[in-house]
Amino acid sequence: MPAENAAIDHGANPEEWTDKNIAAMKRQQKQIGLSYDWTREIYSHNPNYYKWDQWFFLEMLEKGLAYRRESYVNWCPECSTVLANEQAQGGRCWRCNSIVEQKFLSQWFLKIREYAEELLEGLNQVEWPEKVKIMQRNWIGRSEGTIIKFPIVGEERTIDIFTTRPDTIFGVTYAIFAIEHPWVRQWVKGTKYEKEYETLYDEVMKQDKYERTAIDVEKKGMFIGKYAVNPLTKEEVPIYCANFIIFEYGAGAVMAVPAHDQRDFEFAKEYDLPIKVVIQPYDYELNVEKMTRAYESDGVLTNSGEFNGMGNRNAIDAITEKLEELGMGSATINYKLRDWGISRQRYWGCPIPIIYCKECGVVPVPYEDLPVHLPKDVQFTGSGNPLHTSKSFVNTTCPKCKNPAKRETDTMDTFIDSSWYFFAFCDPPSMESELPYSKEIVNYWGNVDQYIGGIEHAVMHLIYARFFTKISRDLGLHNHDEPFQRLLTQGMINKAHPYCPECDRFAMKAEMYDERCKLCNTRYALKSVKMSKSYGNTVDPNQIIEKYGADAARFFILFGASPKSSLEWSEEGVGFASKFIKNTYELLIDPPFKIRKEETVRDNLIQYYLHKSIEEVTTSLERIEIRDAVNHIIQFSSEFKKYKEEGVNKDIFNECKEKLTLLIHPIIPHLTEEIWAQFGNKKYASLEAWPKLNSNLLTKENEFKWNLMNAIIEDIKNIQNLLNKSSLDEIQIFIASEWKYEFYKILMKLLKETRNQGVIMKEVMKKPTFKKHGKFISQTVNDVLKNIGKFPDYWLGSEKEFEFFEDIKSILSDKFDAKINVSKEDDSKEKKASNAFPGRPSLLLS
RNA sequence: GCAGAUGUGCCCGAGUGGAUAAGGGGCUGGUCUUAGGAGUCAGUGCUUAGUGCAUCGUCGGUUCAAAUCCGACCAUCUGUACCA
DSSP, X not given: OHHHHHHHXXXXXXXXXXXXXXXXXXXXXXXXXXXXXXXXXXXXXXXHHHHHHHHHHHHHHHTTOEEEEEEEEEEETTTTEEEOGGGGGGGBOTTTOOBOEEEEEEEEEEOGGGGHHHHHHHXXXXXXXXXXXXXXXXXXXXXXXXXXXXXBTTSSOEEEEEESOGGGGGGOOEXXXXXXXXXXXXXXXXXXXXXXXXXXXXXXXXXXXXXXXXXXXXXXXEEEEEEEEOTTTOOEEEEEEETTSXXXXXXXXXXXXXXXXXXXXXXXXXXXXOOOOOEEOSSSOOOGGGOSSOOOSOOEEOSOGGGTTSBHHHHHHHHHHHHHHHTSEEEXXXXXXXXXXXXXXXXXXXXOOEEEETTTEEEEOOGGGOOOOOOSOOOXXXXXXXXXXXXXXXXXXXXXXXXXXEEOOOEEOTTTGGGTHHHHTTSOOOSSSSSSSOHHHHHHHOSEEEEEEEGGGTTHHHHHHHHHHHHHHXXXXXXXXXXXXXXXXXXXXXXXXXXXXXXXXXXXXXXXXXXXXXXXXXXXXXXXXXXXXTTTOOOOHHHHHHHHOHHHHHHHHHHHOOTTSOEEOOOTTHHHHHHHHHXXXXXXXXXXXXXXXXXXXXXXXXXXXXXXXXXXXXXXXXXXXXXXXXXXXXXHHHHHHHHHHHOEEHHHHHHHHHHHHHHHTTTSHHHHHHXXXXXXXXXXXXXXOOOOXXXXXXXXXXXXXXXXXXXXXXXXXXXXXXXXXXXXXXXXXXXXXXXXXXXXXXHHHHHTTOOOHHHHHHHHTTSGGGXXXXXXXXXXXHHHHHTGGGSOSXXXXXXXXXXXXXHHHHHHHHHHTSEEEEEEGGGOOOSGGGGOBTTBXXXXXX
């Protein structure tokens, strides 16, 4: 539709417009380094593709899965054109501001309902987010109920109403038809009700479809002079029509039980209709006069003839059986899912291969005449379907009787194109072949292992594609039951956009730079809304690519994006992307100042952190948590930089820089290829194996040491800050006394058995050497119990902790430019020293 | 209306029972520089020799312990069948 709008608005040729946009997007995707296999590129507007849309349609027509019936569309009387829902925001036409009406047109439908049960069942075979499965289940909306036939007084036919509450059938006091139900118009024609009906009809047809069913919208209806017969009581009940019944749901009519349905109750009060209680609650008695709302819960049947005294749950089955005996109803399953209307009164799409002949009626185009080409000689006037303006297209001959005939001018919903494209990618379609794609190839590649799409597709596209997969399987095209095995629904990208609070609508693309709403002249406010072509609030990454380069744009998008959650677009931080890339280049290419031969604890630690980062980046990428992966890379880069400045061991430094290069390669591919070549590699980085994880390095000891070093640095910084000292002379580190380690060990062991402070104290104090430390111990036990998780169940011994600090002495002294003195608590007379604890030495700064 | 989701510091955002609420941006300051930029170090709720307190939309509950679990409410976003 954007292509067609461009044609109407700027006289562009939709085909050129589309090709131009594809070319631009393709260039951009290549620039940013997306690795698509372009040999498999397909275009849905290429006749070799849409030929197969038409083929699918004919196959479905043959199998009775495609049919034609009347359905309504949004209609602008001024432009005499069909409007999409989004072009009819607030019930007004987006071009001319006229009030949008509902108009009935004969349209083509696909029987997706035939597959409702399988579509429901198939959800158990796929690994999809639970929320999407829930949305699809609700969309399909399976409900078990009963069809009840209500004869119409004075007519042969019956209205077959679906209800989940046949137990309330004795309480039916009227019936309601959808106002647009074709029978209603027939009935009122030429009667005293006709005028009132037409007025109401016009009014309702201007209401939004879902606005009509909203609970707080005024319920409007009228008696239409007809009666229906309750098949069990033989009572005649009046038939009303009303705005809150929708023709397309169920039979387009309902039986009304005001005593036990809130909506029916309100309507009955409004129009003064009788209310009949047929279910009595277990613990009190309903009184019709005093009821202020419907009783919708369970109870015992009353006023229900032979079913009196029965619990209403059991009565559901009993009454259904009775109706079956009488031939007046049956148990059934109803789905909210509606058949898929595929007709679009637009030019830019795939023509529906149908010919209308005066003699032969509706005639499908023979397979050998496919494709029906979309003609080029059309005019875009903005009024009606442009296809009508192509005489060469519309006028044809009937394939059966060869007399002049007319072509169907509706085109197909573009969701058809996207319902099988994933199979077309496996084997790109061609004009010559017998079938849309080869079974062997699609069976080999399919189904799609991992599908990624916006959450806005959760129901429509993702159900249509599943439906098509089942259809094409049944046509013998492949063996897959489901198109997409795993699904990731990315969040929407939202952006603030002009919004008129008065009309409750967003500015369309053409008005987005206006200050005031063109309908009511209210000043636009800003409100967040998803990015979309029709609003024109999309972002063109070109500007970013041009200013910062393709790698920076890619990095920025990947770091900013958290695929599963939605995102408010902002370009803040794009500068960081380019800075980071520049710094990374220097980090990897510039040689270190100081190279050591010997291997120190510092080298071990950075190696530990490297492998920990490999692990984290790898798992994050596997889970498609790209932002987390980038984050871990940034964190490692920053640690690696510190390491490099402190002086390095050559081998370990080289390991780090090579593995880091490969880790960022997917994020900034172009630059890392350059770096990789500068390292002297002959092979592309993209062809290298992913860095291997050495899990032997990921020990608890290494983790503990890594954290300990960082904690000590943090602590020293904190204290230095508090002291407000710009420089330090000496840092004294005191390691806790031997007995504290022993105590900690006992305490941790006890904690696994009990959390009772008394018991713990008693146990601990059994050791005589602890007696003199009683106060410290009882305080510590209290602390630990208050916050158990704060204390690790891993610790070094007193000696090892001492050695560790001796080892990192030089790092600390370089970092703080101070003398470092490591000693044991027992060997010091400083008061501070006694604060030392296993894993947390005390510090004295001067 | 119905259905699905979300709400974390100035901003983006990680975090589903215990670790200082990760990381980044922005802002402020130090340092380097003739200057700017870039780099770098630090600060960015209150308090404080490394502690303690407060805080994760709001209110209430469960728990030794809650951003995390439960309940209610509020706000925002998406879909609602012709935008794709």
